[in-house]
Amino acid sequence: MPNVTGNLTDVGGGHLAGKYPEIHFTLNAPNAKAGVMLPTEPKTVVPESDGSFTVNLQSTTDMHDLAWYTISIQWLDAAGNYVKADFPDWKLQVPPGGGSFSNLFGQPPTNTRMVFVSLSEPPYSGPFLQWLKSDPTDMTNPLNTGILHEWSNS
Structure with a gap:
């Protein structure tokens, strides 16, 4: 499975020390490729304190049906309890070679306001x-x- 790398920083562009985000990548729908069924169970990654992350995802360009990953960012407190979540309207399409998070959007966000x-x-x-x-x-x-x-x- 290809790696997708990226960086999540807080609003000021600083580090995430004292913050506990999780990034969830979820297929838009159940899918299949090469005889393998792919469910929509989220793949979760916890960024490093500098915001960097690497996540291993299935390539979406060779799936039977049109596929992309939706992204949500969940913010937890120090005890791991849910605080809030962000649900950007991004469609992340992953080629077999993976790549940089910012270069893999199949479509721009639909909310341009x-x-x-x-x-x-x-x-x-x-x-x-x-x-x-x-x-x-x-x-x-x-x-x-x-x-x-x-x-x-x-």
């Missing part, structure tokens, strides 16, 4: 970008208008 939260206008604009004129660090700020701006396709 971005919300920029700031008192000043975003430095860029584009379709599906929204700007919430607000100061996220001070919700008592009278300059927080609550006005949501959205750019159109044109």
